[in-house]
Amino acid sequence: MRALMQDRPLDIATLMRRAESTFGHKRVVTATVDGETVATWRQVVARARRLVGVLDRLRVPRRARVGTFGWNSQRHVELYLAVPASGRVLHTLNHRLFAAELTWIVADAADDVLFVDRSLIGVVWPLIDQLPTVRHVVVMDDGATTELPDDPRIHDYETLLADADADADADADALAPDAPAAPVVVDENDAASLCYTSGTTGRPRGVLYSHRSIVLHALLLLGADTFAISERDVVLPVVPMFHVNAWGLPYAAMLAGADLVLPGPAMSPAALAGQLSRHRVTFTAGVPAIWQGLLPHLAEVDLPDLRMVVSGGSALPAPLAQAWHDRTGVMITSSWGMTEASPLVACGRLATVHDGLDEPARRALLATPGPAVPLTELRLVDADGNPVDHDGRTPGELQLAGPTIASGYFGAEPGTSSFTADGWLRSGDLATIDAHGYVRIVDRVKDLVKSGGEWISSVQLEHEILTHPDVVEAAVIGIPDDRWGERPLACVVTVPGSVLDAAALRAHLTGRIASWWIPDQVWVLPEIPRAPTGKVSKVALRERYAARAHPPGAVDR
Template identity: 40%
Template sequence: MMDYPLLLKSILYRTYTIFPEKEIVSRTADGIFRYTYRDLHHRVCQLANALDQLGIETGVKVGSFAWNHYRHLELYYAVPCSQRVLHTINIRLFRDQLIHVINHAEDEYIFVDEDLIPTMEDIQDELPTVKAFIVMTDKDHLPQTKLRGALEYESLLKGQSTQYEFPDFSEQETAILGYTSATTGMPKGVEYSHRGLFLHCLTNLAGWIGTDESDVVMPVVPMFHVNAWCRPYTDAWAGAKQVYPGVRPTPQDLVELMHHERVTMSFGVPTVWMGVLGVLRANPNKYDMSSIRFLISGGSALPSSLAQTFEEEFGIMVYQGYGQTETSPVTFSGYPKKAERELTGSEKYRYRAKTGLLLPCLEMRLVDEMGNDVARDGKQMGELLLRGPWILGRYYKDEERSREAFLDGWFRTGDIATIDERGYLQVVDRTRDLIKSGGEWISSVDLENALMSHPAVSEAAVIAIPHEKWQERPLACVVKREGMEVSKEELLQYLSERVAKWWIPDDLVFISEIPKTSVGKFSKKTLRELFEAGQLIAAAN
């Protein structure tokens, strides 16, 4: 057979060859922008020609500092398909983290949204490798800016040829460089190869929740982090209509797009879907959600109560996905097998909250602290290890942390999980978030899900706090649902009917909001810091 490299340019080729008329929709400052896959291809070629004209050599890192929109999509193709590397920079990193990742990647050019110019202006003097910034704006001119060498995106494309001969090269070359969201230490770099992304996308094209050209897909998960779960490639390959929420979308914006564009599937973290649920509840009968086949929730555990509420009140199915920056990201999908789809009542939602089933092409192990495999009985817990064609091989320019990340060639996810006899994985906690009390493990995730099933609870996060006798005990941090009241005693009693007695937190505090990470997960690191500083309890009183 032919020695044919698995490159992202094959996806681009299919879009304009088979689906040239299909739409790509972006929310902009001026309203809704629409164009087709044919237009996408022409502009990607223009951008690739512009990169050549700028003198950007193969293998050079080109940064994007942007929201989800059609120009960012063009970067997703033009940069890697022309044999450069796209560094998607997380816009929510702290200042010192941004400086670190840009300098560590050695970006030479950065494409930046007009909305985000002030952030880059603030740090540009500490970015010695960056030669120029290209501003992406909906205006017809370059906005006033202090960015050095500033160019305007549309002017850069203007006059460039709409044809480009994308080269062949090794499928093992890096397409995208991403960094972790830095829950511990500085962000770590992960290189995504063309081959890895290519194979990862194939797994999303088939099966019960596979994407096809009749779908309308809206990725809320950010393009600046973990490849937007590979939706910019998967959906283009399928010929699906793509809908991008644009700059600083609110839950109201998301619901409006779902309603008007007839979205069939969307992807986001649980806090996004909590916001969407709030809009739907506040506007009964205003929005038609009948087009939605399902929503996928990832980034942190899906509360079974959230899935149940969406289905029972609005007929919307919510399933869970699982992955990490180091795994491109998706490795497990919570779609039910035929037997589980036929379940009813609480058993149905119990499976709906499962982390899911391993994707094709991957292998997994669950191991105890001694590295021995644990039983697949849904009870015994072990650290999840993975290997496969889109799993991290090493961290970028970080040999020490690379060595720590592997066990006998398997990637250590840092997540503690169980797997049942039907093959369903259930992540019970991160190794750093699992609570060890009196020599026994307590799952903070299970406690959080139980708390969030109470109608008066909007959000809940549980952390371990030191205990003289038991080593650690759980502390629950709870946000009340707006307009509702509930006492600490009521919630602890509620928990006593749902979890083991020795799991019940020693204390429960009410706070105004749960701090979030850069990608919308609950930041337990911040909660622990607040507790250690004595501010968490003070804030609750």
């Protein structure tokens, strides 16, 4: 027997209608280069509806990818709404990537239009001739004075929006002679947004989120045992909107009716501290490097309303958590997730079984990923694929399943090694899970370096290091860093008689890879340690670094 319930889609348009009708008076604040802008949710939704008309007039096809190079801003939120609500696919792009990777990602996604903050046009425009699918570049003026190219492909965001408003009842406009298309009907399982993972041993891979997965993920963030975002909150996502939908926070704030405060290009610690205090922020989220940078400024501001600070992207250092608690009274809450998981998978919390813990133990517990969020299932398996007990001690590979978890990659052949035969996502992390579902990450299966919440491929970095004429062998490992979580350490063997220092290697790598990939330290070794099979032993390198035991003849440069 089938149930007698309404079949209403879980889509972005539902969030827009709710914000407009119920929370239209609540605010969206954006920092700009020279100040701040303030709009209501009603105004933001109205502008997003006009933006749908702009996409129609630019003749952006349904299901086409619309790329964005933007900071956390009101205009970016408008794109978060208009693009998927109109049947297109929002493709947020990480402007910090190096040129070769950006051009490959845009080409792979076949982006039709790019929306670019003016302060970032210098990143995008030099690549434009390598982006054959891009027909238009729409510039969003964030207050920067960057000169714009004199090219017919360049459009101004506000001018297009004003034209769409003025010509809403007209039969035609200069960009498209035909009348605007009728409102599109979107299925909840249609693609809504696209985000590429960082490359590991190969190219980055696209994760294609549905309307349904985005709405469900936003609902999860409102849960009392996750982020507990409510109408009373003032939410400041420091996590970038160019990656994993800013952890879903703009959608969650809209759904709950919370005020949303966005840092725009004002990402300095002093500017962030000012926003936290000035707007009486109650909830904020970012990677540990952000909280480390803010530490010196906490004494300069009052944060009486701050109730939750979420950290993710890499492990939360205990001294950092304690320092924040000492200065604000707020215990930082750790989280764990993946691009393929929308991204939140687990969130730290204190359960009834922890009521007897003292303050340091409670702080330490919150610094771990915690249990899985609702609707997400976790399991551990050993190297042979056998289940591992959830005893809190035995590690296994962490695997995920649920309606907010990817089932494949955009453009990839089915059955990639990232997914099991029964459809679970392989995280690539080793973890333990205790009897109450609390996750602890033990190690990564692959030798990735996670710096500032972003992945660095050790294999790709090694390849670039080996292009230096004086390097004959190279191995990269991640080493702990108080600010960034991890940084890459380059271990190299050089041509006999040559002299290679860190400065020379860094100069060689500049322009070949993203600047933040470049190692700060270089070990010049007489040889790279190897396992009995002949493979490089990164375990041995990590052990030597932990003990600060340089191999005989090694030079630290």
